Amino acid sequence: MTPEEVRDLVAKFRETHDHTSMDRLEYLRARFDAGLAWVHFPEGHGGLGLPRELQRDVEKAFAGTPDNRPGGNAIGLGMAAPTILAVGTPEQKERWLRPLWTGEEIWCQLFSEPGAGSDLAGLATRAVRDGDGWVVNGQKVWTSLAHRARWALLVARTDPSVPKHRGLTYFVCDMTAPGVEVRPLRQATGEAEFNEVFLTDVRIPDADRLGEVGDGWKVANTTLMSERVAIGGQAMPREAGVLKIIAEAWREEPELRDPALHDRLLKLWTEAEVARLTGQRLRQQLAQGAPGPEGSAMKLAFAELNQRLTGFELELLGPDGLLYDDWTMRRPETVDFAGRSPGYRYLRAKGNSIEGGTSEILRNIIAERVLGLPGEHRVDKDTPWKDLPR
Numbered sequence: 001m002t003p004e005e006v007r008d009l010v011a012k013f014r015e016t017h018d019h020t021s022m023d024r025l026e027y028l029r030a031r032f033d034a035g036l037a038w039v040h041f042p043e044g045h046g047g048l049g050l051p052r053e054l055q056r057d058v059e060k061a062f063a064g065t066p067d068n069r070p071g072g073n074a075i076g077l078g079m080a081a082p083t084i085l086a087v088g089t090p091e092q093k094e095r096w097l098r099p100l101w102t103g104e105e106i107w108c109q110l111f112s113e114p115g116a117g118s119d120l121a122g123l124a125t126r127a128v129r130d131g132d133g134w135v136v137n138g139q140k141v142w143t144s145l146a147h148r149a150r151w152a153l154l155v156a157r158t159d160p161s162v163p164k165h166r167g168l169t170y171f172v173c174d175m176t177a178p179g180v181e182v183r184p185l186r187q188a189t190g191e192a193e194f195n196e197v198f199l200t201d202v203r204i205p206d207a208d209r210l211g212e213v214g215d216g217w218k219v220a221n222t223t224l225m226s227e228r229v230a231i232g233g234q235a236m237p238r239e240a241g242v243l244k245i246i247a248e249a250w251r252e253e254p255e256l257r258d259p260a261l262h263d264r265l266l267k268l269w270t271e272a273e274v275a276r277l278t279g280q281r282l283r284q285q286l287a288q289g290a291p292g293p294e295g296s297a298m299k300l301a302f303a304e305l306n307q308r309l310t311g312f313e314l315e316l317l318g319p320d321g322l323l324y325d326d327w328t329m330r331r332p333e334t335v336d337f338a339g340r341s342p343g344y345r346y347l348r349a350k351g352n353s354i355e356g357g358t359s360e361i362l363r364n365i366i367a368e369r370v371l372g373l374p375g376e377h378r379v380d381k382d383t384p385w386k387d388l389p390r
Helices: 003-016 024-033 052-061 074-087 090-102 216-232 241-252 259-286 294-322 342-353 359-370
Strands: 107-110 126-130 133-140 151-157 168-174 180-185 194-205
Touching (some): 003 052, 024 090, 074 107, 074 151, 074 216, 133 168, 151 216, 168 194, 168 216, 216 294, 241 259, 259 294, 294 342, 294 359
Parallel strands (some): 107 151
Antiparallel strands (some): 126 133, 126 151, 151 168, 180 194
16 A cells, blocks of 8 residues: 555544544544554554554544543553564454553553662562462562552563573563552652552463463563664654754844763764654664564664763753753653753753663663674573572
8 A cells, every 4th residue: 555545534434433523532532443553453452453653644534533642552552562463362362552642541661670770680579370370579670650550561470490591581571460559659750650550469360361371581582672763763843852953042032052062962963863763764664573682772772872962062051951850750641852941951861861761771782783793791691580689
């Protein structure tokens, strides 16, 4: 199907579905059922089995209609949906994909723990089989949207007698279940985007397991690669984001300029353009199949560049760059770089090199899986998890 045929398909849908008179949720459900949610997903699951690159034409054709992202569901759309599509049963896809896409159900990710961040495979949260379900106990940390989420992607240890990568199983956890406690974690920005989550005798039906028992690490990698592509591989126009804010200040306030800053800005502009074009190539590769380790390189580039840009903005603005608009405790629905102060952007960007995989771990992935360099020496590779010091 050509882009023109896709646009015609959307036009026919809009002719029979008037978004100005329909309820927002009703309209989004109809769009999903018509296969115009994710056109690259299979028919019956919000898609038409078309090439991924046609999604951009669909979004343009639906401009001005109700959005499925109010309040943010980035984890659901960017991480949960690809994982459910890749490993979920037909019943799980039928149950979760539609309300996920329409925004009826928000998702979060229960991966990191106080003792298992960069070394995620060392996690200690336990899931013990109990009849037709599992009983889960443990603690997770840095969980975005946990205070709003209906469902969570959860990795837990089901077999401590095998090496750490082999004893994990992947579940979907009901965040409203008894035993789930969510506490806010306040950041340097004053906000509490993240949470710590305590799981005490939380029961999960075996029907809510994603993948086979013991395949949790394999499924988790599907999620992590999708996350890194979602963070670093977003479609961006030229001179967008923080770079756009800096460029506007540069043009409108010539008194801020000096030759040294001019040279640095040109270098940053060039790096941003290289990253944007690389992202385009990555999205073209994604159209041919599943995300690979290249997504780690894009996420790393995004984090490094965003931190340098926000630092440059503070230097450019001088004392005005140190002003901070609001340090009160807040629970933001989304991260708003453009709508906040330079001081906020500078502080918030520090998290870019941690969230979605630390830059150090991403460099290891790039070295081993992209460049083919020897892997790090791992003394715990064949040791049962229960025998590892913690």
